Amino acid sequence: MAIPALDPFQVIADPSRRQILQLLSKNSLTINSLAENFDMSRPAVSKHIKILDSAGFISIQNIGRERYCILKQDGFNELQEWINYFDGFWLSKLQKLEALMNKKISEHQNK
């Protein structure tokens, strides 16, 4: 059976995970130093890290006993495509409106 890959939309639905990504956009950080930014326990953060990692939002580099978390683009791609699709939708709606207006204007001028 196919491995049920993590749904990136599900992954970023959690505010803590979004905040982790936010923090990592400033600096690469170890799991403990990340955890200092949160009220929740260290194992909870550790879980989020695992999820972000397996969904391709971050990569992890082991340095001795420390694990540095680094932002990674892969996880973002599907989200971006999704947003782009709807962007296109709004854009084409605008373009239709524009075309309609141009038509109205030229009709007006030809009176």
Added chain:
Amino acid sequence: MAIPALDPFQVIADPSRRQILQLLSKNSLTINSLAENFDMSRPAVSKHIKILDSAGFISIQNIGRERYCILKQDGFNELQEWINYFDGFWLSKLQKLEALMNKKISEHQNK
């Protein structure tokens, strides 16, 4: 106390809701005609509609006893901004890499 506004990330985390948005990007549809596209019960779809509506992803126009669902941009804005932020991050990473390469190249040439 502040009204706990729906988190748009949470809203689109559900695959059914994303599919609803997808369908509505093709046509505006009534709730029943939307429900025909799903295995779940009509009330379940109705619930999703309510969520999408209150999060600003759709608007609803009542025509007699029917309710037409229409895609609305508002709900998408926060998502878009979020994605844009990280887009900027990747872009600036690329630019830094480019700058580094240019430096290396000019160092090489000055040997």
Added chain:
DNA sequence: ATAATATGTAACTTAAAAGTTACACAAACT
């Protein structure tokens, strides 16, 4: 060698999300 540090993981609890069925009600046919 021992202690401290950075981390993973298992077992459990709690809370929230998504679905169901059953029922209510207003609009539209006949």
Added chain:
DNA sequence: AGTTTGTGTAACTTTTAAGTTACATATTAT
């Protein structure tokens, strides 16, 4: 007026997600 249709909502169940504590393990420092 009575029936059908389109919809909302309440009450409930089930599933899943997120958190906790407790413990295990490997690396580093003393």
